[in-house]
Amino acid sequence: MPFPTSLLPVSVWLAPGSNPVDPSTWVWQDITDDVRITAGISIEEGRADEGNKVDPSKCTLTLDNRSGNYSPRNALGQWYGQLRKNTPLQVRVDQGVDTFGREVTNGWGTSDSGHEWEVGTPSAYLVDGAAGLVTLATDNLATYSRLVDGGALDVDVEYVASINAVTTGAAWRSGVLARYIDNDNHYRLYTVFDPSGEIYVRIAKVVNGSIPVLVGGVPTGVTYASGTKIRTRVQVSGSSLRIRCWLDGTTEPGIWNASVEDSDLPRGSGVGFYQSRVEGNTNSGAMAVSIDYYRAAALLFTGTVPEWSVRWDKSGKNCTGPIVASGILRRLQQGASPLRSPIYRQLTRYNPTAYWPMEDGNDATTAASGITRGVAASGTDVSFAGDDTLPGAATAAKLNTAGTSRISGRVTNPANTPNGYAGAAYFKLDSLPVTEKPLLEFRGTGRVTRWVIGCAPTAFTIKGYDADGDQVDAAAGFHTIDPTKWFAMQLETQEVGGTTEWVLIWHQVGATIFYALPGDYTGSADRIISFTAYAPTDSTSVAHVWIGDNDLPFVDGTFMKISNGYSGELAADRIARLCAEEGVPVLVEAGETKAMGPQKVAKFLDLLRLAEDSDGGILFERGAGLQYRPGRARLNPPVDLALDFDLGHVDDAPEPTDDDQQMGNDWTVTREGGSSARVIDQEHVDEFGRYEQSITLSLARDRGLRHQAAWRVFLGTYDDMRWPSISLNLARNPFLVPTWSSLVLGARMTVDHPPDQVAGVDVDVLVAGRKQVLKPKLWTAELNCEPARPWDVGTVVEGPEQALTTGRVQTNGSTLAADVVAGAGSLSVASTGRLWTTNADHFPLTIVVGGERMSVTAISGPASPQTFTVIRSLNDVDKDHDAGTPVEVYLPIRVCL
Template sequence: MAVFPLLFRVQIAPGTDVAADPDEWVWQDITQWVRAGGIRITRGRTDEGATTGPSSCTLTLKSPDGRWLPLNPLAPEYPGWRRGCPLRVQVSRAGTWWTRFTGIVGELEPGLASDRAHDTYEVDVLAFGVLQRLGRGSTVRSPLLRLMTGTRWETYAPLEDGPATTSPTVYATKQTAGRATGGVTFGTRDEGLPGSSSVARLESTSARITVPASGAVIVVSDTIVATAQVYMTSPALDVEADLATLTLSGPVVDRIVVRASKTLIRATAYLEETQVGTTSMSWPLGVDPAAGWVGVQVSLTRPGLVPSTEVSVRVHAVGSLVWTSSSAGSITGSSVGYITGVTLLAAGAQGTSYAHLGTRLGGDLPADTAWAAAAYAGEDAGARLERVAADESVPLVPVGVAGTAMGPQPLASLLDIARDVEATDGGILYESLDGRLAYLPRVGRYNRAADLPLTYGQLAPGLAPTDDDLDTSNDWTVSRPGGGSERVVDEEHVAEYGRYEQSATVNVASDDDTRNQAGWRVHLGTVTDLRYPQIALNFGRDATASALPAWLAADCIGARTTVSRVAAGLAVGGIDQHIEGYTETLDRYKWDVQLVCAPARPWRVWVIGDQVLGRLDTAGSGLAVAAGEADPSLVVATDPGLRRWITSAERPGDFPFYAGLGGEVVQVTAISGTSGTQTWSVVRAVNGISKPHPAGTRVALAYVEAQP
């Protein structure tokens, strides 16, 4: 089927909410106005190892009568045609429309038509993917602030205000304002509460923070719970002292006083100054407000349709996801009032600190904040990206389990959090073809089948391999923010190529992860394969057009491409690369692609139980006797003190397999001998290379994949 003339279309969605899901955008065709000369699309990384920038699309619109001039009130698409208008490019192949780009118009540059045949304008259009908008910045919100403003709290005071604050910010169903008196310092960062950007510190024993709570909320439920929650720490609780006072609307309870000491926490309910109920418990093991931050919940509950209420306390240490509850203190009467105010007190100690006070009336306890308080330390990288994108209402292609446990979520914008995930997990952050934010985790690049299998005859001219030290690194030190570090060195590579030292700080969950991180970076940095920075395709050629189904079927960022039947002077045994990015140019009689690639071999990893990828190499072996160019057997010696190779008599089901020596790949059909020196029966030149090898040539497992 002929490729040309290429059927493509350009569409816009004027007046659309760009923050909405792209599936909701309503498209309008403007192809007739697209000027000949080509549509240029760039996606992914522009060179190996670089950070992905926003995808982009450039084209030119013919603009008779100023139709496509920006902000032209006479234009039919006014006011929807402007910066911020969604734009999509699609091509038709075999009766199906395939999306090649979806983004947002970022620049409009009018000018006189290049042919000057008429006194009309044309407009150069530059559209970008969602990374462009995210890169302009977004609100930085702490994990606790993100969670608690997104869940149902009638009143919420983050206590993350700036140093000059006297009236802390309060989010409430009814407008209200907090008040700080007696010496309260705001804006202090405390690493013991990583889920908060700052805390409020009471500098004297008379200091206090008062937060009026919202009015009544109708709750239809058998069980009704009025809850107040706050995070706190105090340097000294030598004697039992007041932490907080809650006022309620009654009629069963109008006040609850929360007191604490080094050994216990107590909540006592009052009605008109008469004690009507109390509960207390010892601080659980690992929960110590004098040594660290603690979450405290106080609840007044009617547990079902019964003529009584209960007062109770729940606590957890920041860093633990386990809440511990006191036994309930029973109170006569079945009506639970709403909380009308909370006063936070110094508990008799200068330096008592608070953060994230909330009140709620509902049919159950509020959403669990324990993990947010720890800034989601230990969260999977993929889950973090999905959660934060949902918080910011940014459409994201589902990531799934990435397999990397993250450290605390940084206090940063969405894009910076996403970049933190990318740097720690080692995947690729990019934009999908349909305009969503996307992330390919590191494990998604392991052992990929060829997404785009090619032959040398399908490539456009200009293939140029490179052997340089652009990404060489054989000595890595990786540290964790506020934690330890590990150094991994490939001494053999250092001896052969010299030392290439690098360091990085990555946000992993524990110090134990830093060694794996350093080792993986050394693994990536010591690949000796040729690089092919640019692989060119011209889909207008008949030979190349047969690769179109594979090209269109996959979102090729991070995909694997192989090239077989390559001239001997350009590759040894074929080309095996990962696509890091590309530039695609479309016109009626042009469809060219320039792939930005990096070697795929480091992404081929060991798999337990796999007949090919699950084999263990020896730690070192080489030829004991020189081998001629066509010798059908090899004498191989394992280095002293190391485990020898298996024999075909011991494990016949594990034969044949492949091994490499001196650039030649052989198929090993049998091995005999149970000492350190063994005889191998081999099929030579599996990769097309056959040559003599001197004694001492190193021998190792090789991977061979069937080529088209």
């Protein structure tokens, strides 16, 4: 029988010895029998009451450690040496379970967990008391089955399948459905019974009926015959999709046969099967797949255990291991070093033989090497950290005096490059030289032993000299850029037979065009052994001198973006890129995002938070990784969970509060390296006092700063109650479990029929944080919520009339022209500004008068006062109203971020 008639099917899993930063390598061990579940498993996530940012999630439980297995220093323990700091831990709750121990025809009936199987072709399905069978008579047939309310957003699915013959001609695909919305929108993770006699896997998604393949057929090394039972596990968590197969009765492998990251599919929570006898299959007669075991578990928590504690009583016999596991945010915010500049991170990826970032502090006397085996570069009349204007760098060195300032470095391990070398650097001149002056010199081996790159009043020049000092080659080309602004320059050589082709390339930082001077000479280009940067004019800035192989992707759009510090990159793209660079799984939801300014040197999490703030989005944990909801995606959220006080959906009495926790009526928004804007709601200041707030954002331009400040003032002055404690009892309302298991932070929840003490108040909230407690016969949740209505905004369709499609424009100066008694069906409304609409197409519209919500079905009158025909008490408030009471639009349209 399903929960709560039976015990809550919760399980706890541990991955001893696994690398905490690579979820794809985690090998789970079921430790549920060692968990004292009667003491409860507590899971906390999201933002705490009075918090401003999402906190690391936390899972608290107690292990029975009488065996000593959870004492990390116990040499006799089962996982001795594997209980490391940040050992992965996961909590699951079975949503759908079936062992098919019944007999059903034309369908699969009701599963062991009490969920109904919904099947697409009933005649193809039956249960014979030992397995669920799907029979397809010919090739090119397929069918769906879905476990109604038996899924979750993030799931672990395990099942055992066999087939009645080795396929011929074409395969049979047995696919797990995940994130199922409908037949045209879901993921499929296939176990493929291939004609080769081997099991393959593949991963695909279905979007509006099209089926892009994410991972093609991957061999598993597992073979099958008629009746061979194949066990498959599928995990879908956040943006991660994984599948592996093994022979039933053998040890589950520790690696996934196929895995992929994908976040483009809309949210769905259904699970089930897709069975397909592929076109071209030539097996004679009907073919059938048998499923004799199925389990789908919701993943409620995924995190790591940062510390292992051992506790015992006075007798020494009752030994426990209290655990507090945490989500990924805990690790990311602890002990992290700032990420180096974008240019540094790019250039060090390409195995330089020598590299000097020039990002030293202002007290430096030498330029530190950017590689461990290098030596510092030394200079004359150099101001380190004298320039911080290169967008993709932290700082740059400044060569102070024309003709005398310089900085030089030598390559300590100048190995020959296979077929040529490259040298690159960034420069900015204070002014153009009057005559040609040296800018950068490389010394090396090969036919040309010295390259001198110069800057003339209108052109760049390059000259190559041999060991005797004779000029081998030379060229000159117009600047075509502004050398008084940052530019990148590279010399690249390429040996082709007995000839060396060379090219000098440059581009203006922030531009999208490259320029080049090419040439060639007879002879080799072995290696670069040193560099010298010169000052053609006073105050010449230099940064990021790089020497290495000629495979540096200099002529590349990505290189241009990096040089410019990714300025103009969208916030969601920055979060996705940074997470990819740091190996952190992230699911980025669809939605328009803000263009950001240059990426500065900062800690990884701080860079993510800066993108979150600049975009107005929300960053939170999802499984082993993160999820980001852009600011625009937070607008007009749908209702995910609709509850009712009268139906007992809410457990303990809630604790609403009308306070000033999030109040802000005076906001100043500053752009990093740019301007600022201040917006004040003076009327609110006069009534409640000044609540001054400020924030610095990374934005691509100053335009929109006032908009940013105005939106924050609106949020900070929106008049609504907070609901920091709303309790649910899922054991009392088990029908809520499927929806609850698919909610993520930011979900919208409504509760109808609030108590009389808050009559007229809408409980329309967003879940900012939650704490759930799981026990054998109990599953409770306490929610910290914030008002949802500020995020409801009007939308306008672009066109000649700019038609308003949702929302209404707020009025100014409208009041009741006469007293109104409770229950009256009309109002007389006086307006000091524009009159209210009388167009029949604009009704109904909702107004608020003295806290009572009314639906206006018609308005008449060519002048003030006008007559409103109304339906009263939409929010269970029906009372008398005095003349002069303000008449306002309910949920008026507003400008959003």
